[in-house]
Amino acid sequence: MTGGKRVSWVELYFDLIFVFAVAQVAHAIVAEPQWGRVAAALGLFATLWWTWIGYAVLYNRQADDRQPLHRLFVLAGTVPCGIAATQAHQVFEKHPAGFALALAGARVVLSVAYLLGARGAPLARRAGMGFAASAVIFAVSAAVPAPRCYPLWALALLQEVAALLLGERRRAERGLSRADRLRAMFAPPKDAATAVxxxxxxxxxxxxxxxxxxxxxxxxxxxxxxxxxxxxxxxxxxxxxxxxxxxxxxxxxxxxxxxxxxxxxxxxxxxxxxxxxxxxxxxxxxxxxxxxxxxxxxxxxxxxxxxxxxxxxxxxxxxxxxxxxxxxxxxxxxxxxxxxxxxxxxxxxxxxxxxxxxxxxxxxxxxxxxxxxxxxxxxxxxxxxxxxxxxxxxxxxxx
Structure with a gap:
């Protein structure tokens, strides 16, 4: 790697949680080697993937490892994420409430971290509000039995995508041809604060x-x-x-x-x-x-x-x-x-x-x-x- 921010020690510690979480997804496929189980594992992996991305982008854009508060946010996120990892197998047993509540907790931490670090930046405020909305959706889904809760999870993840990485840039590209959209993707962002x-x-x-x-x-x-x-x-x-x-x-x-x-x-x-x-x-x-x-x-x-x-x-x-x-x-x-x-x-x-x-x-x-x-x-x-x-x-x- 040349230049730029380096991955911090606290991020490496955070990833230890996901070592266990992704192992649960693989073990679920082994326990029932059918394509239907693979599809269910794919959906579960998607929720874990976007949770991890939320913290990765948080540190990429606004965190500083020299600031104790920033490290504390990541450490706080390990608690609900760790609980989600232990509850992942319950999703396959049609008991997803604990997993959903843990994901809601992980997004509460993300929402607070983005909003406190916003400092007037529209992107950070939008991401913070997006994760707050996701926290509410996941919390509500805990009261909805499977499989009816899964569309709520999909809704939460989709609005996170829009809030976290696409934002104003995607709206500005509406109506452009595919070639023009590709060229726009290689243009530096107008607002330097949105750059990764x-x-x-x-x-x-x-x-x-x-x-x-x-x-x-x-x-x-x-x-x-x-x-x-x-x-x-x-x-x-x-x-x-x-x-x-x-x-x-x-x-x-x-x-x-x-x-x-x-x-x-x-x-x-x-x-x-x-x-x-x-x-x-x-x-x-x-x-x-x-x-x-x-x-x-x-x-x-x-x-x-x-x-x-x-x-x-x-x-x-x-x-x-x-x-x-x-x-x-x-x-x-x-x-x-x-x-x-x-x-x-x-x-x-x-x-x-x-x-x-x-x-x-x-x-x-x-x-x-x-x-x-x-x-x-x-x-x-x-x-x-x-x-x-x-x-x-x-x-x-x-x-």
Whole structure:
């Protein structure tokens, strides 16, 4: 990272809460390996994701680690967020009241932090009022039985998105063509107070991705310890899972992390671009990692279900798409067919469970991911050249 704000120690402590929270999402998929459970886990992950983003953006825009009050707000947020993590499994049991109240508490802290730090800034006031409204909505939803409370959660999250990152910029872009909207996203914000710190945001999201990759390492180790028989399948799954985590790390940090930071820096910290690259852009690959975690975990069971292979295959496909691996190809006539073939090949890794054991599929998926990591490294120079020549065209081609 070059310049900008650094991630603080208190933020790293705050992330420890989410290590446990995201683990509950992955464990819920393992407990019931069905696509319906995956959809429910996706919704739960979304609420945790936007809670985390609220605190990440708070520190990015107005917090100073030298100020005790700012650190206290983050520490105060660990209490309701920690309670939410312990109550996450209750959501799958149709008892979401405790989880909803905890999320309401987390947003009360955010609302107070934004409003006290506003100092006349319209953006901070808008964010503070947005989180206050979300706190009320989540508190009310605690009295509404599942699944009727879930639309209220969606409403709360949607209005947070508008208040936190889009704001006045998005309203100013109404009626513009897609090309004009893209150019506007690369223009520095008129109000410097609305700009985000690119270096801090890149490091913050990079650390969160490491948390998710660490969950893959942890689940491989834990599942291996629970399996008494150390046969060839055991060693294939464990070795494959650990190498897979390293390859996924390479795919993200060798190119994607640096490219995103550079794009945001070139825009002067445009909040709309920050939303596209990080808040929305990282959501699907982050959840995809949890799906891969669940698939690898299940493959280490003595009798792995057939869904284990599909979780790995679909998770890798979504992760590669979010990391724009297939979009990094040169602008040639053959690039699109090759991209489609690569996507199809990744998805179809799931069919290998017809001819290979689940550990065998993990090994093949690992080899495929290593190939993707090599491709990303080879294409890195071309990607950076295209980015330097025309960042708008680069973003349009890889979005």
């Amino acid at each position: 710190d690119a270096a801090h945001l890149s490091e913050r999201f990079g650390l969160f991705m490491i948390i998710l990759l660490g969950e893959l390492v942890i689940t491989v180790g834990a599942a291996a310890l629970d399996r008494p028989q150390q046969d060839s399948a055991y060693w294939l799954s464990m070795g494959g899972g650990l190498v897979l985590a390293g390859a996924l790390w390479w795919v993200y940090f060798d190119t994607v992390a640096g490219v995103n930071e550079r794009l945001l820096s070139m825009s002067g910290g445009n909040p709309a671009l920050a939303y596209s690259l990080y808040a929305a852009g990282h959501f699907t690959p982050a959840f995809a990692l949890l799906l891969v975690v669940a698939g690898v975990n299940l493959s280490l069971h003595e009798e792995p279900p057939g869904m284990a292979s599909w979780f790995v295959a679909v998770g890798l496909t979504v992760y590669f798409g979010g990391a724009r691996v297939f979009s990094s190809l040169p602008r040639r006539w053959w690039a699109r067919p090759l991209r489609l073939a690569a996507i199809a090949a990744t998805v179809n890794l799931g069919w290998l469970n017809q001819v290979l054991s689940a550990p065998g599929v993990v090994v093949v998926a690992t080899v495929w991911t290593i190939g993707a990591a090599v491709a990303v490294s080879l294409l890195r120079r071309n990607m950076l050249r295209r980015l330097g020549e025309d960042p708008v065209a680069f973003f349009r081609d890889t979005d």
